[in-house]
Amino acid sequence: MGLKHVEKKVDNILKKGQEGSVVAPVRMERDSKFCFACHPGVPCFTDCCRNMNIILTPYDIVRLKNRLGLTSDAFLHLYATPELLGITMLPVARLNMMEDKGGKCPFVTPDGCQVYSDRPVCCRYYPIGLASLRQQEKTSGEEEEFFFLVKEPHCKGFEESTEWTVESWRGDQEADLYDRMNREWMELLLRKKSFGEETELPEKARKLFYMVSTNMERFKSYVFESRFLETYVVPREIQKKILEDEVALMQFGFEYLKHAIFGAESDQIEIRKDILDETVKKIRKRRRKHKKKLQRLRMGKK
Numbered sequence: 001m002g003l004k005h006v007e008k009k010v011d012n013i014l015k016k017g018q019e020g021s022v023v024a025p026v027r028m029e030r031d032s033k034f035c036f037a038c039h040p041g042v043p044c045f046t047d048c049c050r051n052m053n054i055i056l057t058p059y060d061i062v063r064l065k066n067r068l069g070l071t072s073d074a075f076l077h078l079y080a081t082p083e084l085l086g087i088t089m090l091p092v093a094r095l096n097m098m099e100d101k102g103g104k105c106p107f108v109t110p111d112g113c114q115v116y117s118d119r120p121v122c123c124r125y126y127p128i129g130l131a132s133l134r135q136q137e138k139t140s141g142e143e144e145e146f147f148f149l150v151k152e153p154h155c156k157g158f159e160e161s162t163e164w165t166v167e168s169w170r171g172d173q174e175a176d177l178y179d180r181m182n183r184e185w186m187e188l189l190l191r192k193k194s195f196g197e198e199t200e201l202p203e204k205a206r207k208l209f210y211m212v213s214t215n216m217e218r219f220k221s222y223v224f225e226s227r228f229l230e231t232y233v234v235p236r237e238i239q240k241k242i243l244e245d246e247v248a249l250m251q252f253g254f255e256y257l258k259h260a261i262f263g264a265e266s267d268q269i270e271i272r273k274d275i276l277d278e279t280v281k282k283i284r285k286r287r288r289k290h291k292k293k294l295q296r297l298r299m300g301k302k
């Protein structure tokens with residue numbers, strides 16, 4: 001189930017309380033119980049792996065491209081399409097479904113998911129959705145998370161007798177790990193969403209967001225082979241870590257985006273003082289020029 005799809009369904013439950021929704025309108029906690037199993041013996045096996053709207057998170061891409069032995073460039077070229085995500089208008093990568101094969105996911109085979117242990121996070125959530133992000137907005141930053149059951153009528157997994165708690169299900173699906181890996185990125189999406197649709201990011205910022213969200217090789221070159229380290233102070237131990245560890249690089253990338261696009265303070269990255277002074281000087285000069293121009297225009301009018 002894609003991020004958009006989940007958000008829409010949560011909206012329906014939380015805002016409208018629609019009856020008869022395919023999502024059971026039941027709030028679940030970590031110790032809530034449910035019965036479910038998905039395996040080659042269920043009659044609907046792999047039926048749901050088609051026409052899915054799967055937005056790939058940065059960690060999804062890292063896991064999938066490494067699983068397939070591809071570079072990010074090759075993975076994106078073969079399997080994804082960029083799109084602007086809803087009200088955030090931020091560029092994200094959507095997993096391509098195979099239109100010529102009835103909308104099947106490129107990773108599904110008659111034996112199941114070919115990339116099962118590295119499948120995207122939204123494939124891991126089903127049938128338990130996480131609604132912490134919505135709550136986060138409502139309580140201005142406080143994270144109150146809760147879960148909900150997505151019980152779709154065609155899914156025969158609910159007829160199985162294997163009993164889970166939300167906690168044991170999420171443990172089995174590595175959902176907590178994925179949530180941890182994606183949290184900072186999701187916060188960037190929310191941050192942008194709170195600015196509203198009308199606050200459009202400049203093209204350069206959008207490109208930067210997409211690169212950091214989808215392409216670790218390019219981001220690594222950007223950090224180590226451009227003027228990045230002449231512009232920013234990055235402690236040596238962080239440089240060493242992100243050079244060796246792709247996941248650390250990804251997380252550093254979120255920190256950088258937070259700082260570069262949203263102007264947030266960071267303890268991992270800081271613009272060099274001389275560059276900062278130079279930038280402030282330039283801005284002041286530009287403002288003075290602009291002010292003078294306005295004054296001339298006003299005087300001309302008079």
Ligand code: SF4
Pocket residue numbers: 048049050052105106107108109112113114115116119120123
């Ligand atoms: S990635 Fe795997 S689990 Fe997810 S839709 Fe594709 S085949 Fe199904």
Ligand code: SF4
Pocket residue numbers: 037038039042044045046047048049126154155156157158
């Ligand atoms: S519909 Fe449900 S039981 Fe069937 S394959 Fe999909 S998740 Fe598994």
